[in-house]
Structures are given as C-alpha cells and as structure tokens.
Amino acid sequence: MILRAENISKKFPRKTGEANYFYAVNPLCLELEAGTLTVLVGRSGSGKTTLLNMLAGLISPSEGKVFLEDRDLYALTDKELSVLRNARIGVVPQGHTGLDSLTVLENVKLPYALYHKDDGADAYAAELLEKLDIAHLAAAYPSELSGGEVRRLAIARALVMKPDILLADEPTGDLDDENTETVLQLFREIADAGTAVLMVTHETGAEKFADRVCRMNAGDLTEEKRVSNN
C-alpha cells in the first residue's frame, strides 16, 4: 500500500434547498498499491474528481484522513505537502492545464525546476515527449497546440518527477483512439514499473489495461472488479 484514504468524505454548502450542505463524496476507504493501475469510472457529478483531488492533497476532506505511507497528508504544513506532492504524486488535472507563458518542454520540466537548480530532468522530459509523440512541439507554446496535445503535455508533466503515485483525471479526454492507446499503454508501463496509478475515465477501453476497476455513484465508491494483466 502506498496511498490510503480512511473514511474520507467531502461535503459542500448548498446554495438552495432545505439542507445546508450536500455530500459530493460519502465516507469511503480506498487504498492505492504500488504497481497497480486502478480505473475509476462513474457518471458525471458522481464525485470522481473530488475524490481524486482529496487523494492528491488538493481538497481537504470534510472527514477522514489520507495517508501516504504513514504520513497524514492533511496534517502536513503547506510547504511539506507541496514538496511531497512535487516529489511523489503526479497529477493530471482535467481540461486545458498548459501554462501559457512556457513552452511545451518548459512546462514539462517545471516540476523539477521548482526544487532543483540543475538540469537533471532534461533527458527524461525529452523521453516523455517522444513517448507521447509531442517531441516536435517542444518549443511550441500551449496556445499553439490542439486539445489532445495539451493533454499529453499535462501527462508528461505529471510523470517527469517519476512519481510513486499518478492521479489522472480523464487523461484521454481529448485524445484520438491512437493517442488514447498510447497513453493507456504508457500508464500500464508506469504501473508495471511500480507506480500506483489511479485514472478517472469514461474511456471504456481503459479497463483492459487496469488491475482494478472502481465505480463512483452519487458519492459512493464500489469496487467492481480486480483483473490480472499478468
């Protein structure tokens, strides 16, 4: 086990209605293990993104705790949590997440540059761009890219620190079939190399790459199946 969520839930204040809040995520437990690719499916608004953000240390749960090994993420200071996330948790958020003032290559190398002065990530960043077929766009700016290219930029950026955990929110959302296959294959390889991967997706073909499929439904999490790719 690398990442463990213990009875975490998230409630938000409701603007209208009788109750003054609603649960986006009902109390749940979840463990992400090294070398495992978990696919999280569910309808829009079922709480998938909120759960992923809580696991990433980006939305504080209303109740419960999230542990990375034995460290409670939400008991850490902002600086400790930021450094930890930078080094060990790769996140691919939804949507267009390219930083417009940086080139594709600079975007990908940025996580390393936050806490390092050297160019230690250059080779791996270039390798990731090759793998994701955007190496030819290294000098381009995000505003010059298609939606699918920006998604692949975000994936490369999430992987550049070789994280122990990868949390990806609809990483194949804007991709064509060929690139979807490439990304899913890459995630599989990363999981096989020891990373705990959680992928929120509507992609039906993702399940064949997964070790485990979970479903969110109205804030509740259920495990649908465990599959073996070995």
Place this chain on the structure above:
Amino acid sequence: MNINRLPVKNLLRKSGRTTALLILVILLSVSMMGGTLTVTSLQSGLASLETRLGADIIVVPDEAKSKKDLESILLDGVPGYFYMDRANLDKVAAREGVGKISAQYYLASAKAGCCSMPVQIIGFDPQTDFTVTPWIAQSYKGEVGPREVVAGCNINRAVGDTITFFGVDCNIVARLDSTGTELDNAVYGTFDTIQEMIEGSKTKGFAYFSRQNPENIISSILIDVEEGYSIEQVVGDINVHVRGVEATATRSMLSGVSDSLAGIARIIRLLILVVWLLMLIVLFVAFTAMIGERKKEFAILRVIGMSRGMLSRVILAESALVSLAGGVIGCLFTAALMIPFHTILKNELGMPFLMPGAGKILLIAALTILLTVVVGAAASSYAAVKLSKVDTGLILKEGN
C-alpha cells in the same frame, strides 16, 4: 528551466496584460513625482525669495505706489523704480532695534537703444550690504567694482560680456545661482555704477531723474532687527517716528504670496491624494481581476508542487517588476518633462518656483518608485492571500 525566470516569462508572454498594468503604474508615479516636485519647487521658491530678500524689514517711500512697485519688482518681475531722500537712511538707522541697515537703488532699464535689454537694475552699497553680497559670494569671490555688474541667472549674457544701460558699458563679472524668483531677472551693481547710469539716463533725456540728484536719493532701506527686539516693534517704531517712509516686515509682504502658494500646494496635495486613492482602487481591482483571471494557472502551479509561499513570491515578483518598471518610467518621464520645461510651469503659476537640486529630485524619484512598488505589492498580496484561502482542487473544478 529556471524557476526564478518564471515571473519575467509570465510578464513578457502576456504583453497586453503587462502593458495595461504598466500604464496604470506609470500614471501613478507621474502624478506622485510631478505633484511632489511642483509642491517642493513652490515651497523652495518662497523660501529662496525670503532668503534672498535677506532682511527683516524693508522701508520704502510712504506712497501707495511705492509698495506696489516693490511687490511688482520682487514678485511679478516688472521692472520699476521709486525714490526717497537719502536722509531717511540716517533717520531710520537711529531708531531703536535697528541692527544691520543698508540702502538699495532700483532702476528700470529701457527698451530703447541706450540699453541692451529692459531689466530691473538693483544697486547696493558694498560697504553696508548684507543681502546681495552673500548671494554674490556664492558664485563670485571678488569685489564688484565700478562699471561691473552681476547678472541674475535668467539674464541671457555670459560672464565677461559687456552690457549697456543708459549708455554705460558694464562688464558682467559673475552670474548668480538660480533663486526661482523674479530676482533672477535682475542685474546687480554698486551705487557708483548705478549713479553713473542715472547720470547717463539724464543725458539720454529720461525725465524721471531730471529733478533729482542721484547722490541724495535711495529706493529702499533693508534692515535686520537687533536681537532682543521684535520685527513688529521696530516696524511700528519706524512708521511712527520717521516721516515719509513706510516700513514693512518682509514676511508680511510675502504673506500674500505665501498664502496663495499654500493654497496651490494644498490643492496639488489634495489632487495627488485623490489620484493616488483612485489609482490605488484601480490597481487593487486590476491586480485582483488579473489574479482571478489567472487562478487556474496558479492552481496548476500548486498541483505540480508549488507551495503557497513560492506562488506568492512569483506573484509578488511579477507585481514588483511591473511596479518598478512603471515607477522608473514614470519618474524618468516626469523628470524629462519638468526639468527642461519648469520655466513654463513657473510662468503659468506666477509664483516663485525653484526646482530642487539633483539629489533631492533623485530622493523624490526613489520614494515615488518605492511607494509604487509597495502599492503594487500590497495590491497583489491582497489578491494572492484571497486566492490562497481557496482549495486548489476547487479552483480546478471551477475552471472546468
């Protein structure tokens, strides 16, 4: 990739946004530096006029026109003249409380062929003078002899040039430092030189000296009050006991100018304050809107592991760079406009106006830049703190 370069990259890549913020900061610094320079120059001008008059009391002939003429000479730069009997000097000197005392001659040169230019000519007695001599000493170490004059800084002649008044050729031995007052438009010479000019004016047929013997007349008497006596006391004593003259405290003569100047300075200060308040609000709104517009960008930086502190430093560095650049450009623009063209401003205001020296201008510029940087930093910090209170994940969800 160097994280320290991120603020610069952000500013350069979003040039439209950066230019808009820059223009706001430039307006802020122009209003601040321009206004402060104007107020300072007005205050220095008045202080300079007080210093250059250099006397506690001025005594002029007891005619309404004389005092008005004196004010016109000193404050409006209109060349003029008025005279009284020299015997008044001894009468005034005999009064109690009178310390240093010296007479002056005023002579207005003509536009006609006898004179190089129409200016105010002021004659002083080098034996007793205590007002013009210290001023001359700042730029000329020698003594001013017969047929030698010292030119105010606005007189368009160089040292060594010859200048002619009423047919008398005078050598310019020095040029005085600027006072920012109408005294800069005058020419100064000793009694001997002035008396020669008066004689010359008679020869040239100028009627106003025809019935006067220049050795027996003076225009004004300048007095420094002895320690232990009040200026008002001595003024009153002279006005009661010496007939045919009117003594006025220099400070009260300047009080009209001082009041107008205080009024103008108050208005300018108020305008600076209003402009600053408006700009402050605009800057806060601009920075808040800018950070609001960029909150997803900042959320992404948090996602990849940037701490709140680091993010605040990036935002602060951006605002500091814009504020610094805007402050410097604004100050340079103001200096480039005000230093060479301050005479136009002085003429428009019709007040003593003395630009401060380079050191003081630099100090005002430095304070202006510091203030703009602080305001920019405060505005962006406020917006950054507001943003940091929201969970990054919520910003990301909101942005999708």
